[in-house]
Amino acid sequence: MSKWHFVTDGFVKNNPTFVLVLGMCPTLATTTSAMNGLEMGLATMFVLILSNIVISLIAPMVPDKVRIPVYITVIATFVTVLQLLMQAFTPAVYETLGLFIPLIVVNCIVLGRAEGFANKHSVGESALDGLGVGLGFTASLTVIGLVREILGSGSLFGWKFIAGDGILAFVMAPGAFLVLGFLMVLFNKYLAKK
Amino acid sequence: MEYFLIFVSAIFVNNILLAQFLGICPFLGVSSKLSTATGMSGAVCFVITLATVVTYLLNRYLLVPFGLEFLQTISFILVIAALVQMVEIVLKKISPSLYQALGIFLPLITTNCAVLGVAITVVTKEFAFSGTAPHMLNLGQATVYAIATSLGYGLAMCLFAGLREHLAGNDVPKAFKGLPIALITVGIMAMAFLGFSGIV
Numbered sequence: 042m043s044k045w046h047f048v049t050d051g052f053v054k055n056n057p058t059f060v061l062v063l064g065m066c067p068t069l070a071t072t073t074s075a076m077n078g079l080e081m082g083l084a085t086m087f088v089l090i091l092s093n094i095v096i097s098l099i100a101p102m103v104p105d106k107v108r109i110p111v112y113i114t115v116i117a118t119f120v121t122v123l124q125l126l127m128q129a130f131t132p133a134v135y136e137t138l139g140l141f142i143p144l145i146v147v148n149c150i151v152l153g154r155a156e157g158f159a160n161k162h163s164v165g166e167s168a169l170d171g172l173g174v175g176l177g178f179t180a181s182l183t184v185i186g187l188v189r190e191i192l193g194s195g196s197l198f199g200w201k202f203i204a205g206d207g208i209l210a211f212v213m214a215p216g217a218f219l220v221l222g223f224l225m226v227l228f229n230k231y232l233a234k235k
Numbered sequence: 236m237e238y239f240l241i242f243v244s245a246i247f248v249n250n251i252l253l254a255q256f257l258g259i260c261p262f263l264g265v266s267s268k269l270s271t272a273t274g275m276s277g278a279v280c281f282v283i284t285l286a287t288v289v290t291y292l293l294n295r296y297l298l299v300p301f302g303l304e305f306l307q308t309i310s311f312i313l314v315i316a317a318l319v320q321m322v323e324i325v326l327k328k329i330s331p332s333l334y335q336a337l338g339i340f341l342p343l344i345t346t347n348c349a350v351l352g353v354a355i356t357v358v359t360k361e362f363a364f365s366g367t368a369p370h371m372l373n374l375g376q377a378t379v380y381a382i383a384t385s386l387g388y389g390l391a392m393c394l395f396a397g398l399r400e401h402l403a404g405n406d407v408p409k410a411f412k413g414l415p416i417a418l419i420t421v422g423i424m425a426m427a428f429l430g431f432s433g434i435v
Contacts, residue, residue: 121309
């Protein structure tokens with residue numbers, strides 16, 4: 042049997058943003074443009090895949106009582122690795138995403154997949170699950186970023202298609218909540234139709 | 236004067252929920268009733284202030300002198316987790332009634348990104364207020380910032396819970412039910428809070 046459903050599940054059925062509603066803070070804060078959303082999603086996916094792999098390997102050895110602190114330590118380690126890598130290779134991206142890179146530690150998606158999936162599945166399946174959920178998260182963030190960028194600054198991945206400013210509120214805080222709210226409505230409609 | 240500016244800016248202008256997007260998960264999760272919202276705000280207030288002071292000292296006297304700043308993320312989250320556990324144990328012993336009120340919220344706070352967010356912000360970000368050059372906060376200012384931020388959290392949370400209680404009785408279109416309408420409400424609230432920008 043194909044294992045691809047572990048990847049595709051993360052997209053629609055277990056979509057972290059629109060169905061599970063996890064990891065709202067980076068979703069709202071970093072989606073000021075499509076590119077930022079994409080980068081945040083990829084950064085989270087990096088941590089998600091690696092922590093899923095390691096946690097699925099060590100889960101049988103970890104006593105039940107201390108498993109959450111152990112998982113958090115594993116996740117925090119990979120976040121630190123990511124921070125150092127980004128500082129070295131993509132300092133500009135690290136600067137833009139700022140606080141939300143270290144905050145991947147407390148992103149409920151990562152701990153949620155560790156606790157809900159990785160600790161009772163094999164390494165391969167956990168890696169695929171990390172990939173699927175990571176891609177789902179990246180896709181939702183990019184879509185939200187895209188909508189906010191089009192409305193807020195009149196551009197598409199940085200390419201400006203109208204002169205002048207857009208509706209500035211969509212780049213600022215209120216727009217994040219409004220766009221996510223309305224996209225969720227569309228997603229609900231789509232799921233109800235299916 | 237600077238303390239006052241930090242205070243006002245952290246509560247209204249840079250409200251942690253509505254402008255900085257930290258701690259959104261519990262904000263959406265427990266804000267459907269005003270009583271649980273106040274309980275959660277109380278617990279968060281307590282933990283943010285305590286955690287900020289402890290991590291500030293840890294950073295200043297342990298990580299910086301030894302050049303270990305890259306360990307901030309991992310050490311801060313462990314300190315916060317330990318702290319929350321300790322607060323829970325101490326509270327249980329000293330004030331069972333307060334523990335009863337805050338108890339269920341305490342374990343949730345470890346993964347509230349507002350706590351880690353504030354702890355990291357005060358040790359990495361430079362603050363500038365009208366008339367002063369950008370500078371790092373000292374311990375007193377960091378404490379004031381933490382208290383004010385958590386008060387801002389409580390304010391937004393309680394206002395929103397009040398709105399949501401009213402919302403519950405209204406006839407909302409089916410696709411909007413639950414979270415979508417809540418998010419749209421927060422969006423309008425955030426718009427109102429934008430009005431504060433520019434005063435500090």
